[in-house]
Amino acid sequence: MELLIKSFIDSEKNENLAEILKQISDNKFICKNYSEISQVIYALKNDEFTKLINYFGLKSRNDVNHFDGVVDSLSISNKDRDNLQHFGRHIELSCMQRRYIEKITEDVTEEAETARRKVQKIYSEFVGILGVFTALSFALMGSVQVFGNILNNVTDPNRKTIGFVLVVAGIYMILIYFVVMTLFIGMKKIFGIDGEYRFNFKFTGCMLVVSVFLILIGVIGVYFI
Known part of the structure; x- marks a missing residue:
């Protein structure tokens, strides 16, 4: 499954992609094995995932879905074509889920960083206030003591x-x-x-x-x- 999905990433170099899809079109287990498809897509590197998104036209609405173009060009039965369409939809769904999870992760990371900066700022302010008033207390106490010694003399x-x-x-x-x-x-x-x-x-x-x-x-x- 991993090699099959990665063949879409290097589709320009893979001249046998149409033949590979034709061979798996009658294999319902491969085409509709959503759990394994998801695992492979979630494990892709960022650059590989980006290429896969571009191949399936998921980057923007106006992008071309090259997978559908290859499937439409195949001379296969309607049942086999339906299997490949399920396969493509499973890949697209997994890609959208991964993008959604990554977006949530980025938002959570950003919020955590913001909270960390706020806590650090509060800690710095607390230390600063404590240091200022400690120094102020020592200065006042020292001056009062010196002034008291002068009066005692x-x-x-x-x-x-x-x-x-x-x-x-x-x-x-x-x-x-x-x-x-x-x-x-x-x-x-x-x-x-x-x-x-x-x-x-x-x-x-x-x-x-x-x-x-x-x-x-x-x-x-x-x-x-």
Whole structure:
């Protein structure tokens, strides 16, 4: 059966194809053995399957069915012709079933790949968010600890020590703000969002004004009072 079906693939090289069909036309078992026909067609390589489809005119509606042309040219009885027509229909049906199965497989594979990309993106976002907030927590905890140590060392509060604390507080506000902004910029790159990150100029301006104000007050308290 395999050699018989593959003879259609190389029909241009097989000059005895009409004679082969004539010989099997009276064999009902071969012509109507759908299960074996299906197994052979499902096992064909992609290039062989494409050639078989072209031979039976299944690629498009306007294609010529060369098999029917060969069968019509044979001088055989109506019963034998009916056997060959059944044989051809079984091949066509198996080809259409294989194409349908391949299409479903491609759709399922594409959906699985889409789902995999979504899961991977969610995982990346989760890791990114976790990393950003972990780094943010360490930065804030470190700054609070350093600032607390500075306050603990102020045993004799006066204008100079308070001014020094204000200067340090202003500098730390600027540093922490830019650390946080850097983390958010990194998080945006992890998420793969297009476009550049834009700072909120009003909030940034307020932060800088407050920080500079604290630094100036501290400098005045340390050096000028």
